[in-house]
Amino acid sequence: MELKTDLTLDAKGLACPMPIVKTKKTMKDIEAGQVLEIQATDKGSKADLEAWAKSAGHQYLGTIEEGDVLKHYVRKSSGEEEQEKKHPNVVNNENLDALRKNDDVLVLDVRESAEYGFEHIPEATSIPLGELEERADELDRTKNVYIVCRTGSRSDLAAQKLTEKGFENVYNVVPGMSDWNGETTKL
Structure with missing residues (x-):
């Protein structure tokens, strides 16, 4: 067809x-x-x-x-053009680097597994954006969740999803791994 x-x-x-x-x-x-x-x-x-x-x-x-x-x-949507939603809580790479080892912080990497495998923040948990809907319950809701992707686009969408699911302390990290100067590791 x-x-x-x-x-x-x-x-x-x-x-x-x-x-x-x-x-x-x-x-x-x-x-x-x-x-x-x-x-x-x-x-x-x-x-x-x-x-x-x-x-x-x-x-x-x-x-x-x-x-x-x-x-x-x-x-394309009909009628009035809707304004694209953006997650309101944003932090930069330097803020994440300073916070990432705290006990109340969860770093969530929503890039594809291959992207994560080749370079990621050592403490980061990998859940690709496409799997987040069904795997969100694997995350600790009591922690501050800092979401990273390559540029801040996927992480923005992921932050919106987690907020919709009732997560309270969710932050989009911008610009993300494309400009990350902190410590990294590879699989």
């Missing part, structure tokens, strides 16, 4: 956050109700685009895998 779309965006070969950055830009150029097909090869793009679409008020329709290519379908 061929799916009818209004526009196709080629984001193949791009890593996070570029598929979302290009999608945001393209969504501004299409009309409400139109469907955008985003072609990507980044495996993390499914969870990223689904979460972004929800936070931006657009309708995530689904993803079809064709070989190495993920075809994501997003319908």
